[in-house]
Amino acid sequence: MLRLDTRFLKGFPKALKVYEKDLLEARERLLAKNKAPGAMLGWMGLPEDTETLREIRRYREAHPWVEDYVLLGIGGSALGPKALEAAFNESGVRFHYVDHVEPEPVRKLLRTLDPRKTLVNAISKSGATAETLAALLIFLNWLQKSLGEGWRRHLVLTTDPQRGALRALAEREGLRTFAIPENVGGRYSVLSPVGLLPLAFAGADLEALLMGARKANELALAPLEQSLPLQTALLQHLHRHLPVTVFMVYSERLKHLPSWFVQLHDESLGKQDREGNRVGTTAVPALGPADQHAQVQLFREGPLDKLIVLVVPERAAEDLPLPEVAGLEAEAGYLFGKGLFALLKAEAEATYRALAEAGQRVYTLYLSEVSPYAVGWLLQHLMWQTAFLGELWGVNAFDQPGVELGKRLTFALLGRPGYGEEG
């Protein structure tokens, strides 16, 4: 369960009335697009796709020998699986993310892997991502050299249903593939096979994850008073004049979640609107309580230029009581017999109050617990929030035109034919 706490934002519940028309119209505009050809709103329907889930489950059961899972992918092809696998790996399968192009860690990884027990999963919607293609060349070659004709069983491709280099390779070699639906973009793809396939090997509870996401869908379409995604979209909208939006998560297991959110928010909303204005706020990742010892000094005494969002679990599956240790009574006696999770909760609450007291704008999203259900809900909630903000800010939340020049310059520097430096 997801619960919003805005106790320090005095004007907020009233603002819902003031902005009711804008919000409902934004939602209508977004949903109307769903009928247009080329609309990238397929993420809304992913939580209902039980057929894909069954297919993934069968594939996982047919590969019980997998001990190491190597994910070749970058950006939206890596951030979602990484965030969820870190939180919910119950199987003990080791995951390795090649979401970079540094030679030394790749060499080191190849030295430690046993190819007979390794599954390589290359993920790229377009099939043209340079980093993923480079990694694929290395790992495909390694599988072929290590395993001979048996290499095909150790490579699975997650890509566009029809197009691109990975699709073509799969057809030529008879490789197993999973499809990223055409109308699902990278940063909205975590509940497609991009995330579900690795998570099946991690032994995560995928039904619960999707059930949580369906709850977010339900609330996204609910009347404004119950529509949590419209409400947090309004909170972001009301503070769009502040350059920074902090996303601070109080959970070690969810340590990679802020990076997933940063991509979702920054790449969806950081762009020029129809009038050519540069819009968007800069998302800053943070973890509690570690960042109380790193960023909170700035949040408390530095410029009041931030909207701060705390994500705080309300309970632990089982708390860990702190034992009494002789000799530590004076400094640590107040902790004796308390639970470790009680300390976490007290720190989150204290930070919430201290940030409000300093004059920063801050609200909290409480997660009932760090479970696949609650986190699935949170992910889909944040996708709805972002999509609503796209409508409110007049930008297309589903493209990324700003990264094209960098790609062209990279190709030019590498001498790819057909790409001039000025191209």
Place this chain on the structure above:
Amino acid sequence: MLRLDTRFLKGFPKALKVYEKDLLEARERLLAKNKAPGAMLGWMGLPEDTETLREIRRYREAHPWVEDYVLLGIGGSALGPKALEAAFNESGVRFHYVDHVEPEPVRKLLRTLDPRKTLVNAISKSGATAETLAALLIFLNWLQKSLGEGWRRHLVLTTDPQRGALRALAEREGLRTFAIPENVGGRYSVLSPVGLLPLAFAGADLEALLMGARKANELALAPLEQSLPLQTALLQHLHRHLPVTVFMVYSERLKHLPSWFVQLHDESLGKQDREGNRVGTTAVPALGPADQHAQVQLFREGPLDKLIVLVVPERAAEDLPLPEVAGLEAEAGYLFGKGLFALLKAEAEATYRALAEAGQRVYTLYLSEVSPYAVGWLLQHLMWQTAFLGELWGVNAFDQPGVELGKRLTFALLGRPGYGEEG
């Protein structure tokens, strides 16, 4: 080696002349403080401390049985060791960072560890850090229960030379300790035993690390034209009106370095100056090339409110050539025979140009390579930069008064005697 490239900041070399007096005076003020009692400038001398290095080396050699190293510490006690160990672990000793208070990951860790082969290192300057004390209660109790009287050999404390709960515990129980010099604060402590002890177990080249840091010291004190730390301090100073400073590192091995820098910059500079003005810029961590697929869209098309710093290695120890794979000629042929590191370099260069073309303020720091020498130089360089900025912005770069309220509220919520909510 460290090299500064400001090719897209037209006015820069000229600004050095304009600000020469301010910069030299800031340096003089900083160095003059070194003589005052209570000055927290001990980090300047750490690279020269060969006696501590020898002591650490002897301790490491006396503990060849260590296979798992559990570091209990948070903030400045964890971020530095984590950043360097991820880059330079050559020994295969497994490191576990308890820099959080979530019960489930602690339980999971305790289930996987063999206490006979585990060394626990609790790190806290003050000895009063709640998270570290809580973790210490759990791990000390676990060692005692698992090993009986032998537990003392498995716990080493890094703390203040005289004061605090860890020092008292060590004296009472006869535990081995390493001292954090009194005049070294947490976020400036990576080259003290805070970082050196874990890095000795990681098998990193500590001499090279300190030698690099000495080079930064030399340049910090050099004439302005050679003084890289004064120069990058000026670059940050000239752009202090921009709310965000991005720190984007093109190295997977250095993936935790941005978080170390965020603490150093935010906690040192985000505070009220003598006139009560809220100063400081918000550091945003980024990794290349992954964040080309996450944050660069915002950097290119979003608000021009950022100073962006790229950190780029100039060469790899050994590049990894990309093999030719039949069937991938059309999409990936341009990569055949190229090196993986050549792709990394091309992407960094392309991003540099694309960000400048978009109108963002951007400069690059080139590292000769990802080596202990170059990274030691970089860390010490950034400490000098931060200390100089403290002088230029009129703030104390070595305290953190803004975190006190949060601590008091946490104690109050946990019922620690002597702490009222209004404390």
